[in-house]
Amino acid sequence: MFATPAFPTHDPDHGAPIHPRHLGTVLVLGGSIAGLLAAAAVAPFADRVVVVERDPLPDQPGPRPGTPQAQQSHALLASGCAAIDELLPGASHDLVVLGAHKGDSAAEVHTFAGGGRLTATVAGADSLAVSRLMLEAYLRSRVRELAVVTLLDNTDVRGLRGELTMGRPRVSGAHIHDPGDQEGEDESLDADLVVDATGSPGRAAAWFAREGWDVPEHEAFAVGVRCATTHLARSSGDVGGRTGVLSLATRQTPRQGLALAQEDGAWTLTLTSYEDRPPPADPEGFRAFGHSVDAPEIGELLDTHEVLEPPRPYRLPHSTRRRIERTTLPSGYAVIGDALCSLDPNFRQGMSVAALQAVALHDELAQSGARDKRVDAYHRRAVAIVDQAWDMVVTAVHGIRGTGEGRSEKAFVSYVAAVQHGARSDPELARAFLRVVNMLDPPQALMRPGIVVRVAGAAAHLPPTHLPSVHLPVHLPKVPLPEVHLPSPPLPEILMPVQIAARRTKARRAARKGGRTAYKIKDQGSVS
Numbered sequence: 001m002f003a004t005p006a007f008p009t010h011d012p013d014h015g016a017p018i019h020p021r022h023l024g025t026v027l028v029l030g031g032s033i034a035g036l037l038a039a040a041a042v043a044p045f046a047d048r049v050v051v052v053e054r055d056p057l058p059d060q061p062g063p064r065p066g067t068p069q070a071q072q073s074h075a076l077l078a079s080g081c082a083a084i085d086e087l088l089p090g091a092s093h094d095l096v097v098l099g100a101h102k103g104d105s106a107a108e109v110h111t112f113a114g115g116g117r118l119t120a121t122v123a124g125a126d127s128l129a130v131s132r133l134m135l136e137a138y139l140r141s142r143v144r145e146l147a148v149v150t151l152l153d154n155t156d157v158r159g160l161r162g163e164l165t166m167g168r169p170r171v172s173g174a175h176i177h178d179p180g181d182q183e184g185e186d187e188s189l190d191a192d193l194v195v196d197a198t199g200s201p202g203r204a205a206a207w208f209a210r211e212g213w214d215v216p217e218h219e220a221f222a223v224g225v226r227c228a229t230t231h232l233a234r235s236s237g238d239v240g241g242r243t244g245v246l247s248l249a250t251r252q253t254p255r256q257g258l259a260l261a262q263e264d265g266a267w268t269l270t271l272t273s274y275e276d277r278p279p280p281a282d283p284e285g286f287r288a289f290g291h292s293v294d295a296p297e298i299g300e301l302l303d304t305h306e307v308l309e310p311p312r313p314y315r316l317p318h319s320t321r322r323r324i325e326r327t328t329l330p331s332g333y334a335v336i337g338d339a340l341c342s343l344d345p346n347f348r349q350g351m352s353v354a355a356l357q358a359v360a361l362h363d364e365l366a367q368s369g370a371r372d373k374r375v376d377a378y379h380r381r382a383v384a385i386v387d388q389a390w391d392m393v394v395t396a397v398h399g400i401r402g403t404g405e406g407r408s409e410k411a412f413v414s415y416v417a418a419v420q421h422g423a424r425s426d427p428e429l430a431r432a433f434l435r436v437v438n439m440l441d442p443p444q445a446l447m448r449p450g451i452v453v454r455v456a457g458a459a460a461h462l463p464p465t466h467l468p469s470v471h472l473p474v475h476l477p478k479v480p481l482p483e484v485h486l487p488s489p490p491l492p493e494i495l496m497p498v499q500i501a502a503r504r505t506k507a508r509r510a511a512r513k514g515g516r517t518a519y520k521i522k523d524q525g526s527v528s
């Protein structure tokens, strides 16, 4: 399906700031999105970076066994796109030249949230529609240009090598093996820093247990996602000339649809079920499922365009994370991407989380101070990035499933539903919501006073029974904007999520003892 792209070449030293190379050898375990971005992040500080990947790595875009998800639709959120450009300048421009579509998702993508179409607006949320296979191949080509980096593919990591330094375990390398040579001995690679980018959070747990180190607690959140992806022929006038359609699942319609224009001129289309049964694999059943999501454009695409291949199914029962913040990790070890947290794919966060973490790793290594302290500081930021994504998934899945513990979580779910409802007609609410979805702003941004007032104003125009997916906990007063005087009884209710968020933020700050904020990309001209 992929024509052979001619990847542009770069001089990686051109214009790059010079940093002291205070690391000798860095091993990056896993050569997928997180591993490649980690290699780019540490390269300015290391004499040598070796990326160890089990699969043979092709020069061109192509599937491989270690990343079975790569043939499902992937979108790169605006925050991830900006982070990749920061690490590898010009990356998104190159990808656009190769056929990817970059644009403000608030204007370029028809978004249905909470059962309604969000009004088009300007959100400064430039996301990238590109196949995951193309993105990974491009990143490989960029990382190969870095003089200090070697990609050691077709090599299995069997475990970590450790020693005890001043009472704290220290990772000093990794045991590797040629997967084609079952009889052969493991080899050992030395490293000053080992970055774990092996994907599933479970792998390192076994390695830690074998060494007798504390194994970080493993947390799973049931998401029960079943999806299937196909490709459709595409013409430029489809869906009003936009490059994407996103139909988010709701309590009433626990089904999701995502169509994205791809660099090869086709649509990639993923249908997702939060129900017990997956989207049907037969053409008629798949088409009918497409018509059952909220965005009519998904069904229309299936009616009018040739389906180029049978739908490819995928199942993800849980989002999982390693609670590294609750234990002391061995020194000389850093973790990034899905190896730290794998998220519900329907929120399109995984690659962006990895990219934001890679920027955080780069920034922390650029600071002066002891290396172990810098890595600890990186982990605090990496966890903060995960928290942001994880909280969004948990809130949204509770909204879809009608679950959630206690009044506070339910109130938060209701509040987000009210934001989505208001975003159908209020461009500022659409902007605020999509900036959070794109991880440009934290979820707390939805509770800025200016946003709360707009949500109240929008909700006041409908009786609560007409609200889209989850009812607001109170009858909101009918108030004219912009002079809003909310009477006292409803105010505490609508502000409850604000108070909860403030409490959570305070608790996290205390837990992190002054860890730095995760958000580098500032909102230009927010409404609050």
Ligand SMILES: Cc1cc2nc3c(=O)[nH]c(=O)nc-3n(C[C@H](O)[C@H](O)[C@H](O)COP(=O)(O)OP(=O)(O)OC[C@H]3O[C@@H](n4cnc5c(N)ncnc54)[C@H](O)[C@@H]3O)c2cc1C
Residues within 6 Å of the ligand: 029, 030, 031, 032, 033, 034, 035, 052, 053, 054, 055, 065, 066, 067, 069, 072, 073, 074, 075, 076, 077, 155, 156, 157, 158, 197, 198, 199, 200, 203, 227, 314, 316, 336, 337, 338, 339, 345, 346, 347, 348, 349, 350, 351, 352, 353, 354
């Ligand atoms: C269905 C689906 C759809 C998704 N859609 C999106 C989306 O739209 N947007 C988005 O941002 N994210 C999406 N994601 C998430 C995204 O795929 C990942 O979060 C992202 O690719 C980061 O992955 P990673 O590099 O951390 O891990 P992985 O991609 O899992 O890579 C791990 C790598 O480590 C290698 N490896 C593992 N063990 C070893 C070993 N012992 N020795 C050597 N190598 C090893 C593997 O071969 C692999 O190359 C989706 C995920 C799924 C499942």
